[in-house]
Amino acid sequence: MTKVLLIDDDVDLTTLLQEYLTEEGFEVTATEDGRAAIALAVANTVDIIVLDIMMPHMNGIDVLQRIRRLSAIPILMLTAKGDDVDRIAGLNLGADDYVSKPCSPGELAARLKAILRRSGSAVAGAVPDLLRAGNLVMHPGTRAAEWRGKPLDLTGTEFSLLEVLARQAGQLVSKQDISKHAFGRPLMPFDRRIDVHLSSIRQKLGMREDGQSWIQSVRGHGYQLLQDR
Structure with a gap:
């Protein structure tokens, strides 16, 4: 199962997304602790990250920047609607995509699958093209x-x-x-x-x-x- 890490302090939203993504076949871990998230990403225990920009203690931009220094794991940002400054900053720092909050669980799942398709490895036994x-x-x-x-x-x-x-x-x-x-x-x-x-x-x-x-x-x-x- 594809392992997703949700990093967000919005408990209600995280619960909703966790339930939906689990039904879609993902294995989901949730945390609001940016430092714990960095450790999980660097340890290669997850396949993709959903990262909220606005978080207490350590904001999402700082988390993204620290992860990118150590890992190329796919990252999808959750940004406030219309907040172009955070969105552009995140993309410049290596985020793969973003979704504006509030977002539907269906849209988030579709974006995650699209990122995974783009960043996926070759099928075992297949000869990669050049x-x-x-x-x-x-x-x-x-x-x-x-x-x-x-x-x-x-x-x-x-x-x-x-x-x-x-x-x-x-x-x-x-x-x-x-x-x-x-x-x-x-x-x-x-x-x-x-x-x-x-x-x-x-x-x-x-x-x-x-x-x-x-x-x-x-x-x-x-x-x-x-x-x-």
């Missing part, structure tokens, strides 16, 4: 990547976004298509997660010799992964 785009080599089966011959450290969401661009390297890919292929759903109005995650990927790839970013944006249209000259 994707090459210039200096970039990606292994979708194992979710590993190399850039210029060295390992490229990507979160699950970053891997999914870069894979979409790599499969169409040299071509402009609309944000709508990126969202559908990377997140499995249409792009919603005012949703900036693609921009935030791609900004992080740009930093990891560095600059071209001509001073340009390897990932070009065309305002209002989409993004393009440049090919080697």
Whole structure:
């Protein structure tokens, strides 16, 4: 069973989500203690984390930052509705997705399953495929990547976004298509997660010799992964 860790001090919401996710086939552990959550994440005792931003003693941003220093475990944030500051901060620090509170248990379960599909390992015995785009080599089966011959450290969401661009390297890919292929759903109005995650990927790839970013944006249209000259 997939092990989910709920980190939230809202007892009523946590109880509701725990009951629903258990019925959906998840094994759920709940805590409101950020330090305990960090220990569980680092010890690899859970498969995915649902993390509330607003918590006593240690807020969710601090918990996220400490976990990301030690683990690439998938993390879905719970944010206050309309709170773009926390949302963007979380995505910049490596969160894989977010859901605004109040949220339905069904939506949360669907988001968790989508993240797990994106970050899942290859099926046992399967031969992972290989994707090459210039200096970039990606292994979708194992979710590993190399850039210029060295390992490229990507979160699950970053891997999914870069894979979409790599499969169409040299071509402009609309944000709508990126969202559908990377997140499995249409792009919603005012949703900036693609921009935030791609900004992080740009930093990891560095600059071209001509001073340009390897990932070009065309305002209002989409993004393009440049090919080697």
